[in-house]
Amino acid sequence: MCIFCWSSATSRLCDSCRRSLRPVPTSTVAGLLIASAAAHEGVARRLVHLLKYQAMEAAGMTLAELMAPRVPGDAATLVPVPRARARRMRYGVDPARVLADSLAEITGLPVVDCLAPALWWPSHAGMGRSQRRAPGFRSLRSAPAGGLLVDDVLTTGATLAAAAQLAGCRRAVTATRAESRRLE
Numbered sequence: 001m002c003i004f005c006w007s008s009a010t011s012r013l014c015d016s017c018r019r020s021l022r023p024v025p026t027s028t029v030a031g032l033l034i035a036s037a038a039a040h041e042g043v044a045r046r047l048v049h050l051l052k053y054q055a056m057e058a059a060g061m062t063l064a065e066l067m068a069p070r071v072p073g074d075a076a077t078l079v080p081v082p083r084a085r086a087r088r089m090r091y092g093v094d095p096a097r098v099l100a101d102s103l104a105e106i107t108g109l110p111v112v113d114c115l116a117p118a119l120w121w122p123s124h125a126g127m128g129r130s131q132r133r134a135p136g137f138r139s140l141r142s143a144p145a146g147g148l149l150v151d152d153v154l155t156t157g158a159t160l161a162a163a164a165q166l167a168g169c170r171r172a173v174t175a176t177r178a179e180s181r182r183l184e
């Protein structure tokens with residue numbers, strides 16, 4: 001049965017839903033190569049939301065199946081980009097972790113935790129929007145050679161670029177890429 005439209009299907013996503021996904025080209029942000037499974041719209045966007053905000057792990061597995069073909073053949077490890085602590089607690093799920101675990105099942109690659117959410121949250125008091133910073137990460141260890149960052153959505157790429165720098169990764173794969181993305 002199709003996870004999205006409930007029509008009968010032998011795979012998690014029926015042919016009609018699968019055909020509605022729009023492929024996107026590989027992006028480059030600050031030297032980081034980012035491959036995404038689909039544009040952040042329609043079925044793909046809904047699946048991401050089911051994973052992020054309703055903790056539906058089956059949606060994560062479906063997205064991972066779409067991401068698997070974008071995993072480079074020489075990738076050696078999967079490195080999830082952790083969700084901010086407050087959001088993980090609020091929604092009960094760390095989306096990139098679910099995606100990385102699902103991708104590991106498909107590809108046989110190991111998941112390596114290289115990043116943790118920053119322990120502190122920058123104070124926003126008295127700061128303009130442009131000065132606010134996304135919650136950062138701290139490094140647990142450097143990724144082994146061939147480390148591939150895994151995240152749910154590519155937006156500006158700033159978060160992924162920061163994570164890549166800390167973990168020492170040069171490539172990333174995401175489930176979707178948002179249209180409003182601006183190049184940096």
Ligand SMILES: [Zn+2]
Binds near residue numbers: 015
């Ligand atoms: Zn369907």
